[in-house]
Amino acid sequence: MKRLVLAVFVLVALFVTTGFAQTLTVGFTVSNTGSMNVDSVEQLHGFELWRDQVNAAGGIKAGGKNYKIQFVSYDDESNSKRVQQLYSRLILQDKADFLFSPYSSPLTATAAIVTEQYEKVMLTTGAAEGKTYTLGNHYLFQMFTPGAEYLKGVLDMLKTKDPKAAVAFVYEDSSFSVSVVNPAKAYAQQLGFNVAFSEAYAPNTTDFSAIIDKVIASKSTVLLGGGHYADGSTLARQVYSHKVPLKMVTLLVAPDSPKWGELGDAAVGVIVPSQWEPQTAFKAQYGPSGADFAKAYAGKYNTPPSYESAGGYACGLVLQRAIEQAGGPDTAKVAAALNATDITTFYGRTKFSTAANEHGLQVGHAMVLAQWQKDKSGALVKQVVWPLAAKSANLVYPIH
Amino acid sequence: MSGILASMIDGLLIGSVYGLAAMGLSLIWGVMDVINLTHGAVIALGMFGMYILFAAFPVNAYLLLLPVIAAGLLLGLLIYWIAVHWVIGRSQLSSLLSTFAVNMMIIGIGTAIWSTSPYNVNFTLRGITVGAYTFDGNHLAAAGAAVIIGLALELFLYRTRPGKAIRAVADNREAAELMGISSTMVLALAFAIGIALAASSGALVSTLFPFTILSGAGYQMKSFVVTVLAGLGKPLGALVAGVLLGLLEGAVTPFIAVSWIPLIEFGLFVVVLVAFPKGIFARATA
Numbered sequence: 001m002k003r004l005v006l007a008v009f010v011l012v013a014l015f016v017t018t019g020f021a022q023t024l025t026v027g028f029t030v031s032n033t034g035s036m037n038v039d040s041v042e043q044l045h046g047f048e049l050w051r052d053q054v055n056a057a058g059g060i061k062a063g064g065k066n067y068k069i070q071f072v073s074y075d076d077e078s079n080s081k082r083v084q085q086l087y088s089r090l091i092l093q094d095k096a097d098f099l100f101s102p103y104s105s106p107l108t109a110t111a112a113i114v115t116e117q118y119e120k121v122m123l124t125t126g127a128a129e130g131k132t133y134t135l136g137n138h139y140l141f142q143m144f145t146p147g148a149e150y151l152k153g154v155l156d157m158l159k160t161k162d163p164k165a166a167v168a169f170v171y172e173d174s175s176f177s178v179s180v181v182n183p184a185k186a187y188a189q190q191l192g193f194n195v196a197f198s199e200a201y202a203p204n205t206t207d208f209s210a211i212i213d214k215v216i217a218s219k220s221t222v223l224l225g226g227g228h229y230a231d232g233s234t235l236a237r238q239v240y241s242h243k244v245p246l247k248m249v250t251l252l253v254a255p256d257s258p259k260w261g262e263l264g265d266a267a268v269g270v271i272v273p274s275q276w277e278p279q280t281a282f283k284a285q286y287g288p289s290g291a292d293f294a295k296a297y298a299g300k301y302n303t304p305p306s307y308e309s310a311g312g313y314a315c316g317l318v319l320q321r322a323i324e325q326a327g328g329p330d331t332a333k334v335a336a337a338l339n340a341t342d343i344t345t346f347y348g349r350t351k352f353s354t355a356a357n358e359h360g361l362q363v364g365h366a367m368v369l370a371q372w373q374k375d376k377s378g379a380l381v382k383q384v385v386w387p388l389a390a391k392s393a394n395l396v397y398p399i400h
Numbered sequence: 401m402s403g404i405l406a407s408m409i410d411g412l413l414i415g416s417v418y419g420l421a422a423m424g425l426s427l428i429w430g431v432m433d434v435i436n437l438t439h440g441a442v443i444a445l446g447m448f449g450m451y452i453l454f455a456a457f458p459v460n461a462y463l464l465l466l467p468v469i470a471a472g473l474l475l476g477l478l479i480y481w482i483a484v485h486w487v488i489g490r491s492q493l494s495s496l497l498s499t500f501a502v503n504m505m506i507i508g509i510g511t512a513i514w515s516t517s518p519y520n521v522n523f524t525l526r527g528i529t530v531g532a533y534t535f536d537g538n539h540l541a542a543a544g545a546a547v548i549i550g551l552a553l554e555l556f557l558y559r560t561r562p563g564k565a566i567r568a569v570a571d572n573r574e575a576a577e578l579m580g581i582s583s584t585m586v587l588a589l590a591f592a593i594g595i596a597l598a599a600s601s602g603a604l605v606s607t608l609f610p611f612t613i614l615s616g617a618g619y620q621m622k623s624f625v626v627t628v629l630a631g632l633g634k635p636l637g638a639l640v641a642g643v644l645l646g647l648l649e650g651a652v653t654p655f656i657a658v659s660w661i662p663l664i665e666f667g668l669f670v671v672v673l674v675a676f677p678k679g680i681f682a683r684a685t686a
Binding site for chain 2: 032033034035037038078173199200201202204205206207209210211213214216217229230233234237238241242243245262264
């Protein structure tokens with residue numbers, strides 16, 4: 001009898017370990033509240049779509065086993081202190097196998113301190129600041145093109161259209177925007193532009209009247225800057241209502257959101273440096289095509305994907321491939337697989353730097369510029385206008 | 401038009417809204433000796449009140465101020481009877497904690513309903529263009545509405561029996577009661593008016609800027625500065641001090657980065673507290 005029980009036990013154990021999928025826990029925080037709310041939730045939707053598709057297909061197949069994905073996430077309230085506590089909790093209490101970053105550079109920089117301390121792999125998305133990757137981290141991998149590259153394309157494009165433009169930089173006083181604008185200012189001067197005005201504003205600014213008056217007084221013809229959704233949308237509305245005579249407005253992050261169209265005429269002509277747009281048809285070596293991703297996303301959430309959503313999905317996709325390459329979820333092997341990653345997905349090329357002074361920095365991905373334009377029916381749509389090889393419409397310049 | 405003049409006009413316009421926001425705080429503080437920490441949350445509720453009304457009745461947003469004020473009065477009575485009446489006459493810490501608790505409840509419920517995503521009231525009035533500068537029509541209308549509401553309050557306080565009763569209770573509650581004034585009813589009325597003023601200022605702000613349920617906090621801080629500047633219990637003084645604060649912002653911003661403004665404002669707050677503890681207007685009329 002005892003032998004029979006033992007045999008049944010062994011058989012059940014074998015069945016459980018081989019026949020059923022195991023579960024991998026991926027932990028992250030989401031800004032369900034606070035200033036990062038809009039962008040962060042779009043990123044979450046990308047994560048969720050990836051998880052649902054992976055699980056529907058039976059999980060990640062690696063080393064002869066199937067791994068289903070479960071998420072553990074908390075509301076970080078767009079607050080760095082919460083991020084520090086919650087990433088410790090995700091690792092120590094929830095036993096997360098892998099981590100995704102929160103949304104935004106400051107929150108990600110905080111999370112990275114914790115994940116590196118516990119030697120956990122974290123893929124970062126929605127976090128473009130490059131400084132975090134110069135601190136000697138080993139388990140941190142960036143999906144977004146670094147901030148220093150964000151506005152270079154705009155300035156290159158402007159050089160071809162209006163080399164005598166007077167440029168105003170008006171930007172959020174946050175680590176991300178500063179990491180974008182400082183190199184852009186230097187690049188603008190290198191290209192010979194007159195930087196007529198430059199000023200940072202507090203992240204919770206709602207009244208831009210004073211800054212707009214200064215932009216007008218500086219006789220700037222082009223405005224570059226912004227930060228995130230809340231401040232960027234407000235700035236655009238007030239630039240429009242004050243009828244500031246600008247030929248071009250380029251803002252970071254905010255105009256990529258599908259919500260941007262709700263601004264109506266204030267949205268028209270605004271350009272956003274984008275990590276990804278549905279029109280950018282990369283030939284995917286791995287995962288779905290851009291069209292399939294966009295269709296599945298729109299089907300699930302009734303809205304087109306933003307680049308935050310695409311970054312979230314691609315983040316999962318790159319982790320999935322690394323687990324497959326590593327033959328399982330072993331942290332060291334997955335980190336090695338990520339180091340060796342050089343892949344093109346619907347999101348574009350992904351390659352992480354393995355140099356000691358910038359380990360994990362994204363060095364493969366390139367950005368595009370999208371401009372909000374009215375189509376023939378008068379509806380607001382985002383068109384890719386740069387680089388010229390990828391454009392879906394001509395740049396509208398000047399916008400007024 | 402010079403940039404400085406344009407900046408000062410912009411400052412003056414927004415300053416009148418600061419002033420209206422501070423009038424409610426000043427009235428409650430002056431009459432009841434209660435520091436109302438629901439002030440910011442009520443300003444935010446005023447924003448959402450306007451948002452909801454405008455979504456339901458897309459008419460001129462400034463006409464919707466009247467129902468917002470009416471709802472503010474009712475809300476004020478409710479908060480008074482739930483959280484304030486029981487702590488009148490006790491230490492200020494009691495009323496601080498009590499109103500802070502209500503503030504947290506409002507923020508919590510508001511976050512559950514609306515999250516902290518930004519909302520807009522999509523209503524635009526044509527602005528006035530002078531040279532290269534355009535003054536937003538909504539700013540002009542909001543400033544006008546703030547001044548009208550402020551003057552209406554002043555008329556109410558000085559020309560009506562309930563208004564005179566509020567002033568009497570503020571001056572000497574015992575003497576007022578001896579004259580047959582029900583101080584409880586008067587305090588409830590004063591609190592309700594203070595809340596209605598806060599809600600109306602929130603409604604005006606909602607026509608100018610995007611907002612979240614957390615947006616009232618910044619206006620609450622400015623209201624403290626303005627109230628201290630004007631002196632307690634001087635609602636019209638608060639309106640004037642708000643305009644002065646806006647003018648100051650407008651006058652200095654052409655020369656410094658806007659991120660320095662809070663430092664200047666709160667520096668002024670400390671200076672006024674030390675040099676003019678009863679407010680700049682009290683000193684001028686002493």
